[in-house]
Amino acid sequence: MLFHVHMEVAIPHDLDPDRRAELVAEEKARALELQRSGVWPHLWRIVGEYSNISVFDVDSGDALHALLSSLPLFPYMRIKVTPLAIHPSDLKAQS
Numbered sequence: 317m318l319f320h321v322h323m324e325v326a327i328p329h330d331l332d333p334d335r336r337a338e339l340v341a342e343e344k345a346r347a348l349e350l351q352r353s354g355v356w357p358h359l360w361r362i363v364g365e366y367s368n369i370s371v372f373d374v375d376s377g378d379a380l381h382a383l384l385s386s387l388p389l390f391p392y393m394r395i396k397v398t399p400l401a402i403h404p405s406d407l408k409a410q411s
C-alpha cells in the first residue's frame with residue numbers, strides 16, 4: 317500500500333545543540349536505511365520549510381505507524397498521512 321505522508325519538524329529551540337545534532341544524524345541514518353530497503357521510495361523537501369513530503373510503500377496503516385513512530389525525530393514531528401489508491405485515469409492503470 318502506498319501512503320502520502322507530510323512530516324513537519326519542530327525541534328524545541330531550547331533542546332541541547334549536541335542532542336539536536338545527534339537526533340538529526342540518527343534520523344538521516346534511519347531515513348537512508350528505510351529508503352534502501354524500499355519502503356520509503358520518495359522523500360522531498362518542501363521549499364522554505366523544515367518539512368517533507370514522502371511516499372511510503374508498506375503493508376498496512378499499522379506497519380506505517382510502527383515505522384513512523386520509530387523515527388528518531390518522531391516526538392518532534394507533526395505528521396499527516398493520506399492513503400493512496402490507483403487513479404482510474406492513470407496511464408499506468410490502462411490495459
Ligand SMILES: O=C(O)C[C@H]1C=CC(=O)O1
Pocket residue numbers: 323325343344345347359366367368389
Ligand atoms: O528533515 C526532515 O524532513 C525530517 C526527516 C525525514 C528524513 C530525514 O532525514 O529527516
